Amino acid sequence: MNLKHELESRISAALTAAGAPAGSPALVAPAAKVEFGDYQANGVMAAAKKLKTKPRDLAEKVIANLDLSDLAETVEIAGPGFINITFKSDWLSQQLATAAEDERLAIAKAAPPQRVVIDYSSPNLAKEMHVGHLRSTIIGDALARTLEFLGHDVQRQNHVGDWGTQFGMLCAYLDELTEVRESKDAERVTVAKLPDLEEFYRKAKERFDTDEAFANKSRDFVVRLQSGDDAVLHTRFQFLAISLSHCQEVYDRLGATLTPDDVCGESFYNDDLPKVVADLDAKGLLKESEGAQCVFLDAFKNKDDDIQPFIVQKSDGGYLYATTDLAAIRHRIGTLGGDRLIYVVGSEQNFHFQQLFAVARAAEFAPKNVSLEYVPFGMMLGKGRKRFRTREGGTIKLMDLLDEAVKRAGELVAEKNPSLPETERDDIARAVGIGAVKYADLSQNRTSDYVFSWDKMLSLEGNTAPYMQYAYARVRSIFRKGRLSDDVTGRIALTEPAERVLAVRLLQLSETLDAVAADCLPNILCSYLFDLAGAFMSFYETCPVLKADEPTRTSRLMLSDLTARTIRRGLALLGIETVERM
RNA sequence: ACGCCCGUAGCUCAGCUGGAUAGAGCAGCGGUCUUCUAAACCGCAGGUCGCAGGUUCGAGUCCUGCCGGGCGUGCCA
16 A cells, blocks of 8 residues: 555545646645644645635635545644645554555555666776775665566666776786786786786776876777777686676675676677767767767757767777767667666766767657666765775775675674674674665765765664664564564554554555655665664564563564564665574 | 756754655763663754745745855767
8 A cells, every 4th residue: 555645646636626727736745743643735735826715725625525534534624724634543454454464565566567777886897896886786776676676677787897998908008018028938917817907907097197108009909909809809808707707796795686697888889889870970960070970969058159069989980988878778778678767877977968868869769758867876985075086096995895894793793692603693794784884875865975984884873774674683583582473463453652653654665665766766765764663663662562462462463573574675675684683 | 167966953964846843863961671682762952954135825945146065078988
């Protein structure tokens, strides 16, 4: 049951029946204060404004046309024209019973399902994954899981950087080292013998930035790559193999759902790039400027009437990520059948995506019924709110970060619960440590910058994954203590205030997931889970479960079980594990 | 210079298409373990929502201007 949706549709209908324009939204939201009941509808005031009538008069008419007697205890007009609704406890109990019987907690599957193509993680394979890749991977994975649970057909796309200048640079640098070694009659340098890809990249980049001759050699290697030089391609392939296996290790450690099957890198589109440019030309969108092939759209005109070009082919004939991204759009729509394309990419790429989408529309690569969504996130910042930059060193490798998180969590578990067997403690440490890292990121609105902090990330107090995991473990503890199986059956009766608060929270999962899916904002789910955990904690403090008399005992056991399942499900959608004890 | 984003409690942040007296978490202060895990719970304190105008029954939310910060802006991705 989706409480909000149910009220929204009924009240909107009543609004129309009362004379408001068709489609007037009821603007239903959870009540701002407990005194107002459970939910409130704010749409009457806006509709009254259009009708030029008094809001309270309209509210009277709406209520006259509204029959909520099956679910509402009271429906009241308050203030300037709010409609406040309080649910019947019996009705809430029924809804909970329905949810309890269902593996999916009575969350309906989307009808019809959409084919959602979601681009996330997408690291540059020329170097190791570092904390800068964390946000895209974590946020994208949570969105993929959530959309999938809602019944959509999700296609993950790991658009890895496996082509272009950076690989020319790496191959050129390796070639240079090889030449030097060979002249000294030393052992041949191969990719497989590189101890540290990150370090290798750093040195190559340094050469590239400081030595013009080397930069030119790198560009020459890019040309050789593009013209299909076997030797260079082979070297590149070796780099890729190492880098991809490293990425997969990180995904496995992180508990991301990405697999090698989801990898569809830049090079995949190589053959299509000339066609993209030719098709843009055929549409009359292509224009040469300073030797480069560009698309100029009026939408990107500045005040001086200059248009910011979207460059799709360089003056030397090479292609750019703009070209690749256009090819990817066509592939994702044409071949993968996407109805909705989502890009989880840092907000600094805002302008690029504005241009990309505009050009894709103009060239009719993306029909109107396909939604193109840029899901930006704020930067990863270090101490002093300064930006992380790979080239400047000091970057924390993702794997090291995860290991550190698990280690710290392990120490904490050992301290808080020394009696746990070591193997179980390791499992808990992993779930808590990785969960803490993910939750710290997901719980914040993705659009704001993210200040990386060991302390905050690993502090296991307050609004954190461990708080939720602890709430879950507490519920499970009740069942363990009572030597009960999970499938308790009976009636749920909501008598105590804490029970009622918990009940309404439990029933809000559906509308929460809809909101997450609509706006690609996982923090809404975090916020919900935190409220739910809080509601359970209050219930737990004031309502004894095992010691209660029947039928209250059974009722509370059912509430507890439903809470545990809701938390477990919610955390799973965020990619966070639960543990039975901690 | 232009474009986009941001500015909310001491700190880190929520605030859903404009809604009722702006909310959490840390940190601070004060209470709660012979009773289902105190990684918890309950309470107190803490605000000119950057500044100034405007739109209206109503603005943290929308519009304009300013101040402050970040990112981006033709051949890297």
